[in-house]
Amino acid sequence: MTQAIPHAGGRLRNFIGGAFRDSEHTFANINPVDGSEINRVCRASRSDVDGAVDAARQALQGDWGTMSAAQRAVVLHRVADGIEARFDEFVAAEMADTGKSLQQASSIDIPRGAANFRIFADLQKSRATECFHTATDDGRGALNYAVDKPLGVVAVIAPWNLPLLLLTWKLAPAMAAGNAVIAKPSEETPATATLLAEVMRDAGVPAGAFNLVHGFGPGCTGEWITSHSGVDAITFTGESKTGSAIMRAAADGVKPISFELGGKNAALIFADCDFDAAVEGTARSVFTNGGQVCLCTERVYVERKIFPQFVAALKQKAEALNIGWPQDADTDMGPLISHKHRDKVLSFFSSARADGAEVITGGDIPKFNDTRDSGAFVQPTIFTGLPETADIVRKEVFGPVCHIAPFDSEEEAIQLANNTDYGLAATVWTDNLQRAHRVAGVMDVGIAWVNTWYLRDLRTPFGGVKLSGIGREGGAHSLSFYSEPMNICIKL
Ligand code: NAD
Ligand code: 6OD
Numbered sequence: 001m002t003q004a005i006p007h008a009g010g011r012l013r014n015f016i017g018g019a020f021r022d023s024e025h026t027f028a029n030i031n032p033v034d035g036s037e038i039n040r041v042c043r044a045s046r047s048d049v050d051g052a053v054d055a056a057r058q059a060l061q062g063d064w065g066t067m068s069a070a071q072r073a074v075v076l077h078r079v080a081d082g083i084e085a086r087f088d089e090f091v092a093a094e095m096a097d098t099g100k101s102l103q104q105a106s107s108i109d110i111p112r113g114a115a116n117f118r119i120f121a122d123l124q125k126s127r128a129t130e131c132f133h134t135a136t137d138d139g140r141g142a143l144n145y146a147v148d149k150p151l152g153v154v155a156v157i158a159p160w161n162l163p164l165l166l167l168t169w170k171l172a173p174a175m176a177a178g179n180a181v182i183a184k185p186s187e188e189t190p191a192t193a194t195l196l197a198e199v200m201r202d203a204g205v206p207a208g209a210f211n212l213v214h215g216f217g218p219g220c221t222g223e224w225i226t227s228h229s230g231v232d233a234i235t236f237t238g239e240s241k242t243g244s245a246i247m248r249a250a251a252d253g254v255k256p257i258s259f260e261l262g263g264k265n266a267a268l269i270f271a272d273c274d275f276d277a278a279v280e281g282t283a284r285s286v287f288t289n290g291g292q293v294c295l296c297t298e299r300v301y302v303e304r305k306i307f308p309q310f311v312a313a314l315k316q317k318a319e320a321l322n323i324g325w326p327q328d329a330d331t332d333m334g335p336l337i338s339h340k341h342r343d344k345v346l347s348f349f350s351s352a353r354a355d356g357a358e359v360i361t362g363g364d365i366p367k368f369n370d371t372r373d374s375g376a377f378v379q380p381t382i383f384t385g386l387p388e389t390a391d392i393v394r395k396e397v398f399g400p401v402c403h404i405a406p407f408d409s410e411e412e413a414i415q416l417a418n419n420t421d422y423g424l425a426a427t428v429w430t431d432n433l434q435r436a437h438r439v440a441g442v443m444d445v446g447i448a449w450v451n452t453w454y455l456r457d458l459r460t461p462f463g464g465v466k467l468s469g470i471g472r473e474g475g476a477h478s479l480s481f482y483s484e485p486m487n488i489c490i491k492l
Pocket of ligand 1: 157158159160161162166184185186187215216217218219221222223226237238239240242243245246260261262263293294396398424464468469
């Protein structure tokens with residue numbers, strides 16, 4: 001089955017001050033299914049970044065800056081309408097850039113792109129601010145109230161794993177709160193962000209309120225944005241070590257930062273769980289998007305009395321996954337994002353073997369005997385038998401792999417789950433209500449799921465502790481990062 005790729009063979013341009021702009025330098029946008037080039041991408045120059053910052057500043061002083069939250073909400077709902085109207089193009093572009101399955105792109109990534117705009121547009125409209133009546137010695141009192149103001153020009157730096165979903169998860173609240181934005185998608189996944197720029201233009205977003213610049217991170221577009229004196233705040237999703245570099249860049253201007261970073265998430269499977277649901281849910285949490293979701297489980301701990309049965313059942317699920325062409329309706333898993341990333345994942349597999357791991361399943365590159373052999377595929381993989389000190393147990397792999405190990409008591413399970421430098425998510429499988437509350441509550445993470453995984457309510461706090469991030473996104477948490485409350489005190 002083949003499917004048209006929007007802009008295929010074309011040029012993806014930057015979008016600055018309401019207009020698409022070409023640039024002197026381009027780079028290739030590669031399809032990881034077979035390694036072919038999809039498009040040339042215009043790499044933003046330093047002066048493009050300056051232009052985007054100037055355009056954003058002007059938008060704040062012009063039409064965008066004078067709109068009410070209700071007026072911005074109308075525009076942002078039109079953006080959501082525009083994504084939905086071009087749904088198939090967005091799905092095809094996301095699949096081409098990432099190799100993710102049609103099933104995933106059309107049920108998660110692209111619908112969430114539209115939903116992100118709708119929810120934050122509506123939440124901002126109904127947002128309340130504080131107001132206090134303050135007692136004074138003369139008995140007349142004072143009225144203290146807060147006014148929320150946008151931060152100004154916000155840089156939005158996004159990763160490649162859920163490109164449209166994660167970019168809009170930041171853009172939507174930033175724009176709903178009245179900021180002007182400069183978006184930089186990952187160099188691996190520029191296509192849906194470029195389609196989004198067309199949608200923004202066609203939805204009547206005032207020039208400069210949304211700007212898009214393409215390029216790489218260090219020594220390039222990403223670094224030029226994050227170190228730019230005209231940028232007022234930075235919101236970033238990506239690797240923890242990139243977060244450290246951006247934090248250093250933000251230090252000079254003492255800029256507010258919001259970081260969603262890496263994870264090394266544990267699943268705890270207790271013997272009293274619904275076994276089939278736990279196997280199904282754990283397989284989903286390990287292998288969704290080829291394991292390339294920050295929330296994916298990479299460490300599975302199973303109560304010893306069900307350990308052999310659980311390992312066998314998870315192995316069966318892994319081996320039943322259909323790895324193939326993204327556009328086929330029955331494909332469960334496509335390739336990894338790139339050959340470079342596959343090399344990284346395979347080097348973790350080698351180090352696991354060198355550390356003495358037993359391979360339960362996978363551990364290699366699948367063979368197709370067609371053009372997919374030039375793609376970036378790896379097999380769904382399960383290792384066991386390693387000490388907690390092994391690299392693959394400690395470091396984020398970001399691939400379709402987990403290490404599985406037994407535990408003997410609830411205390412040991414909790415200790416194992418929390419014994420990591422990361423703190424994004426944990427999953428607990430148990431039918432014991434007391435245990436569910438007890439264990440979930442002491443997980444050292446931002447999000448604990450019980451008897452489910454990646455069940456999202458966009459109003460809830462989302463983020464990580466330790467190396468997994470700074471701050472919380474979601475609902476009012478996002479809106480509060482993207483605005484600054486100002487206190488006005490009126491003596492009565
Ligand atoms: P990455 O950190 O390599 O890149 C993310 C973005 O940052 C890209 O746009 C990149 O060009 C840019 N960038 C890189 N170096 C930069 C620099 N020095 N200055 C400015 N920008 C720079 O991450 P990735 O490989 O695209 O994504 C995978 C990682 O993201 C994994 O670690 C994953 O766990 C994490 N992630 C976390 C979450 C979360 O919500 N916690 C969500 C998705 C991905
Ligand atoms: O669903 C979301 O809102 C979200 N931020 C998901 C992050 C996934 C990480 O890869």
